[in-house]
Amino acid sequence: MSATENQEFISGGGVRWILTGEERASITSALGIEAHIIDHVRGNVMTRERSVCSGCGKHSGLDDLVHNAIMAGVHDGAFILKVLVDGPQSRSPAHGLQCSHCSENFDGVYDWHYIPVGHEEDH
Ligand SMILES: [Zn+2]
Numbered sequence: 791m792s793a794t795e796n797q798e799f800i801s802g803g804g805v806r807w808i809l810t811g812e813e814r815a816s817i818t819s820a821l822g823i824e825a826h827i828i829d830h831v832r833g834n835v836m837t838r839e840r841s842v843c844s845g846c847g848k849h850s851g852l853d854d855l856v857h858n859a860i861m862a863g864v865h866d867g868a869f870i871l872k873v874l875v876d877g878p879q880s881r882s883p884a885h886g887l888q889c890s891h892c893s894e895n896f897d898g899v900y901d902w903h904y905i906p907v908g909h910e911e912d913h
Contacts, residue, residue, distance in 0.1 A: 796849060797833075797840050804835040804903030807852055816853035816890065817874070820860055821867045831874055835903040837884070845894030850887055855900070857890035878902040 798806040818825050833852060840849045859870045884901035
């Protein structure tokens with residue numbers, strides 16, 4: 791899969807990280823949920839395009855965000871699942887991202903592209 795097939799540049803700003811089958815499996819397994827719960831989720835819009843892990847070549851993905859949140863213990867599964875399904879509820883500080891496959895840190899910082907209420911993105 792090329793880097794352009796799993797993301798989509800939004801004209802209004804931000805880049806949608808489109809969930810791949812592998813990422814869906816990783817997320818549902820990490821959260822202990824059934825696959826159908828995120829079937830309708832295409833992927834969240836992030837502030838930047840995906841990057842590639844210098845350790846293993848994995849593309850940064852929403853599965854990494856889920857794994858990082860669970861490992862850090864800062865968010866429970868319900869919180870991160872709500873962000874995946876409903877989008878971010880507020881602007882949050884950008885933070886580093888660790889590869890869920892090899893634990894190498896991706897370059898830079900990452901954040902959801904927060905769209906204030908009233909500016910719904912089209913689906
Ligand atoms: Zn990696």
